[in-house]
Amino acid sequence: MHTPISEQASQSSILGDVTSKSKFNRAARVRFTNRLFQSYFLFSILALCFVLALVIVFIAKTGFLTFETVSFKEFFLSFNWTPEEEHYGAAAFIVNTIILTGLTLLISVPISIAIAIFNAEIAPAWFRSFIRPVLDLLVGIPSIVYGYLGLTVLIPFLREWTGEGLADGIFAAALVLSLMILPTISRISDDAITAVPKKYREAAYALGSTRLQVILKVIVPAASRGIMTAVILGMTRAIGETMAVVMVIGNTAQLATTLFTPTSVLTSNIVMQISNVEFESTWNYALHMMAFLLLAISMILILIIRFIRAKGGAQA
Amino acid sequence: MSGFTATKRNIRARFMDRTATGLFWGIGLLILLLIFWLLYTIMHKGLPEITPKFLVDLPDEIEAGGGIGPMLFNSFYVLILSLIFSIPIGVGAGIYMAEYAPANKFTEGLRICVEALSSVPSIVFGMLGLAIFAEYFGIGLTILGGSISLAFLNLPMLTRVTEEAIRAVPNDLRNASYALGSTRFQCIRTVVLPVAMNAIVTGVCLVAGRAFGESAVIILTAGLSTSGEMWDFSLFAPGETLAVHLWYVQSEAIVEDARQIADKSAAVLVFVVLLINMVFRIPLWFNNRKLKR
Amino acid sequence: MNVFKKFTVLTLATMFVITSAFAGSAAAAGDTLKGKITINGSTALLPLTLQAAKEFQKLHPKVSFAASGKGSVTGPQAVKKGIADIGACDWDASTDVPGFKAFEGQVANKVAVIPFATVVNKNVGVDNLTTEQLKGIYSGKITNWKDVGGADEDIVVITRAFGSGTRVNYQAKALGGGDIVKKSKNYKEVGSSGDMKTAVATTPNSIGYIDLVYVSGDIKAVKFNGVEATAENVINGKYKIWSYGYYMTKGQPTGEVKAFIEYIQNKKFQTTTAKKMKFIPLSAMK
Numbered sequence: 001m002h003t004p005i006s007e008q009a010s011q012s013s014i015l016g017d018v019t020s021k022s023k024f025n026r027a028a029r030v031r032f033t034n035r036l037f038q039s040y041f042l043f044s045i046l047a048l049c050f051v052l053a054l055v056i057v058f059i060a061k062t063g064f065l066t067f068e069t070v071s072f073k074e075f076f077l078s079f080n081w082t083p084e085e086e087h088y089g090a091a092a093f094i095v096n097t098i099i100l101t102g103l104t105l106l107i108s109v110p111i112s113i114a115i116a117i118f119n120a121e122i123a124p125a126w127f128r129s130f131i132r133p134v135l136d137l138l139v140g141i142p143s144i145v146y147g148y149l150g151l152t153v154l155i156p157f158l159r160e161w162t163g164e165g166l167a168d169g170i171f172a173a174a175l176v177l178s179l180m181i182l183p184t185i186s187r188i189s190d191d192a193i194t195a196v197p198k199k200y201r202e203a204a205y206a207l208g209s210t211r212l213q214v215i216l217k218v219i220v221p222a223a224s225r226g227i228m229t230a231v232i233l234g235m236t237r238a239i240g241e242t243m244a245v246v247m248v249i250g251n252t253a254q255l256a257t258t259l260f261t262p263t264s265v266l267t268s269n270i271v272m273q274i275s276n277v278e279f280e281s282t283w284n285y286a287l288h289m290m291a292f293l294l295l296a297i298s299m300i301l302i303l304i305i306r307f308i309r310a311k312g313g314a315q316a
Numbered sequence: 317m318s319g320f321t322a323t324k325r326n327i328r329a330r331f332m333d334r335t336a337t338g339l340f341w342g343i344g345l346l347i348l349l350l351i352f353w354l355l356y357t358i359m360h361k362g363l364p365e366i367t368p369k370f371l372v373d374l375p376d377e378i379e380a381g382g383g384i385g386p387m388l389f390n391s392f393y394v395l396i397l398s399l400i401f402s403i404p405i406g407v408g409a410g411i412y413m414a415e416y417a418p419a420n421k422f423t424e425g426l427r428i429c430v431e432a433l434s435s436v437p438s439i440v441f442g443m444l445g446l447a448i449f450a451e452y453f454g455i456g457l458t459i460l461g462g463s464i465s466l467a468f469l470n471l472p473m474l475t476r477v478t479e480e481a482i483r484a485v486p487n488d489l490r491n492a493s494y495a496l497g498s499t500r501f502q503c504i505r506t507v508v509l510p511v512a513m514n515a516i517v518t519g520v521c522l523v524a525g526r527a528f529g530e531s532a533v534i535i536l537t538a539g540l541s542t543s544g545e546m547w548d549f550s551l552f553a554p555g556e557t558l559a560v561h562l563w564y565v566q567s568e569a570i571v572e573d574a575r576q577i578a579d580k581s582a583a584v585l586v587f588v589v590l591l592i593n594m595v596f597r598i599p600l601w602f603n604n605r606k607l608k609r
Numbered sequence: 610m611n612v613f614k615k616f617t618v619l620t621l622a623t624m625f626v627i628t629s630a631f632a633g634s635a636a637a638a639g640d641t642l643k644g645k646i647t648i649n650g651s652t653a654l655l656p657l658t659l660q661a662a663k664e665f666q667k668l669h670p671k672v673s674f675a676a677s678g679k680g681s682v683t684g685p686q687a688v689k690k691g692i693a694d695i696g697a698c699d700w701d702a703s704t705d706v707p708g709f710k711a712f713e714g715q716v717a718n719k720v721a722v723i724p725f726a727t728v729v730n731k732n733v734g735v736d737n738l739t740t741e742q743l744k745g746i747y748s749g750k751i752t753n754w755k756d757v758g759g760a761d762e763d764i765v766v767i768t769r770a771f772g773s774g775t776r777v778n779y780q781a782k783a784l785g786g787g788d789i790v791k792k793s794k795n796y797k798e799v800g801s802s803g804d805m806k807t808a809v810a811t812t813p814n815s816i817g818y819i820d821l822v823y824v825s826g827d828i829k830a831v832k833f834n835g836v837e838a839t840a841e842n843v844i845n846g847k848y849k850i851w852s853y854g855y856y857m858t859k860g861q862p863t864g865e866v867k868a869f870i871e872y873i874q875n876k877k878f879q880t881t882t883a884k885k886m887k888f889i890p891l892s893a894m895k
Contacts, residue, residue: 034499044408051468058444118344133593140525140589142559145582165763165795191515195484210333229480236435251798252791262797267437272800275680276772291440298435377660378885450692456647457675541676554675567801568652570822
């Protein structure tokens with residue numbers, strides 16, 4: 001009668017023009033689900049931030065204790081890492097890490113992106129559906145297996161090739177790492193290139209371009225965001241890789257003067273020594289500081305890559 | 317009209333195109349050969365020797381002929397648990413960053429932080445897990461601690477890949493959906509996610525592969541022993557996984573056939589990862605058919 | 610609730626109480642040892658630990674184990690922090706050793722005798738090395754095999770990382786306390802015994818050191834001061850490169866931890882299982 005309708009009207013006025021009870025329920029349900037999931041997504045990003053904060057605080061808390069006993073200058077500028085004699089100079093590791101990352105990217109990025117382009121644009125469909133699972137497979141191979149293969153197959157080969165007594169060093173590590181991050185970069189780039197809408201391609205072809213021109217001038221710039229993410233994720237995986245690097249890099253705390261001197265980078269040094277030092281020692285703090293440095297270096301390299309892309313001129 | 321006038325520029329462009337095609341094919345085939353060689357090297361020593369007994373037996377420290385039963389089970393258990401923890405949060409956070417987050421410097425900064433965090437060495441996550449679960453909560457070396465630490469390890473990559481996948485969805489599709497009166501979540505659920513599903517599943521496959529083959533984190537948080545029984549579902553049991561066992565057999569074991577066990581374990585690992593990737597592709601196949609790709 | 614339901618619940622509850630009382634007494638009558646033992650520390654002792662745990666669990670099914678290992682010093686550290694009940698360590702952590710301070714309040718329980726050997730790649734023609742020669746090689750003074758009776762090739766030194774129990778013991782017993790100096794070329798550090806074995810086996814002209822138990826066909830053990838590296842020579846005292854493996858506990862061990870340690874120290878375990886794993890029985894050392 002009068003009351004129910006007005007009641008209904010006052011309720012439905014929030015939602016718009018609804019006249020029957022069932023529609024009211026559905027609309028409310030939909031709005032409720034919307035709100036619910038919005039909160040859920042917000043919760044997940046907060047959870048992620050919490051984890052990030054946890055990791056950063058954990059590393060930084062112990063890391064910064066180093067500076068109670070070691071001066072900034074010594075830690076960052078000295079090349080002498082002999083903790084048994086109280087020398088905590090991490091400069092050699094910092095430089096080596098940057099060299100290793102640069103070399104790895106130099107080797108793997110062109111090849112990975114070429115594979116991604118090949119996969120997405122040029123290869124026939126049977127090849128595509130075949131190579132994708134195989135590339136994903138490469139990611140699942142444990143890093144120790146890569147390390148072991150590097151040790152038993154790559155190093156003897158390098159030894160023959162260069163005549164060195166011990167062919168461990170930055171070059172071997174860069175080769176192993178390139179192989180490890182190849183699937184990451186190429187798969188994510190592949191997805192980015194595939195996601196470029198067909199109409200871009202069709203427009204370019206309509207203007208009379210060859211396939212290469214379409215790829216280089218239209219598709220790659222359009223997919224540059226995704227490719228950039230792929231390169232960054234591959235690079236960060238390479239920076240943080242420990243087990244495989246440890247087996248082929250020689251683990252000597254000195255600057256990499258040639259491609260084949262046994263050296264050490266931040267990650268390999270941390271892994272080799274963290275299990276063998278006492279918790280409350282400056283050595284342990286210095287190792288945590290090196291982990292923090294890894295974060296900082298990786299952040300700087302990420303900013304550089306983003307900057308390169310921005311200069312490349314693509315739109316956000 | 318002939319349609320194609322052979323100017324110098326045209327000829328050069330065609331030449332470059334042909335050369336590039338040849339180059340791409342060359343690289344593609346070369347890498348394919350490399351991958352096959354790699355897989356062959358890993359598997360040829362191990363795969364022929366695997367018996368069903370090897371897959372379910374308990375390991376042995378002294379006699380040759382130990383198996384990998386509990387470790388294989390633990391590997392799956394830890395993998396599934398860590399995916400249960402990491403996928404909801406990773407994908408959820410990625411969706412938030414792509415759909416809900418305002419496009420300002422803070423969001424960009426957050427993105428960079430997430431990316432930088434995927435460079436933290438796995439051993440640090442192991443130490444973090446140790447500090448949280450063994451020290452703070454005092455539960456020692458458990459499967460639960462191991463899988464959560466592993467989830468932490470995988471979160472950054474999953475978030476970024478999801479976010480990029482969703483951002484790549486053209487806005488036309490979203491606008492069309494909104495024009496039909498959908499709420500934001502309806503749009504995400506029915507339009508954006510199916511289109512982005514391919515790339516998200518790639519991310520999940522990459523993350524699952526990494527989780528399956530990860531050893532440093534598990535050594536520190538879940539230990540190097542198993543509970544000794546085959547089908548132990550206890551969350552608080554120590555959980556040596558197959559990858560960890562591979563490390564152990566390669567580094568410390570003194571049993572005579574250590575090298576063979578290592579080869580066989582590596583072969584099993586590679587095989588299982590292939591299987592997992594196939595399994596993840598099945599819903600994708602359905603999805604693609606639905607979208608008529 | 611109606612009468613029938615109340616009656617059922619009461620009966621069930623009584624049955625439950627009675628059966629659990631019986632079960633409790635049955636368990637008490639059988640085996641009193643229960644609990645969880647966490648062992649952390651040296652990876653060299655890990656095979657022994659895992660095997661002993663397996664056997665011990667067969668005798669006392671209520672005791673569960675969690676073992677891990679990443680380096681000798683993590684053992685006593687985990688005990689100190691309370692994360693582990695037993696810390697496996699390749700040296701007596703209650704005393705000072707070069708590079709590590711003593712861990713106060715912990716008790717060292719000997720559980721094994723570990724022999725070590727100097728190993729070289731199969732292509733090296735040298736059979737015997739003296740203390741002086743080893744000191745020279747590891748300190749970097751001797752760099753060519755021809756100086757110690759081999760071919761004219763550079764020596765590639767492979768060593769364990771700092772903190773390794775194997776390294777601590779090798780430096781003390783084989784090098785007489787001498788240093789292992791890092792060189793800029795032909796020098797490599799590895800993280801585990803298995804890696805050491807692979808490295809020496811695949812690197813020509815290399816020298817390293819390892820637990821005797823890992824020596825097999827791919828690498829060659831050299832004599833030390835003329836004495837061959839065998840278990841007998843350790844027992845009769847001629848071969849000096851060996852050490853005890855210890856389980857560190859917080860104070861004296863009690864309860865199931867004590868039972869476990871005693872099980873390992875027991876002569877039966879030492880002369881059968883430990884011996885099969887190529888450790889030397891504690892009882893054989895005088």
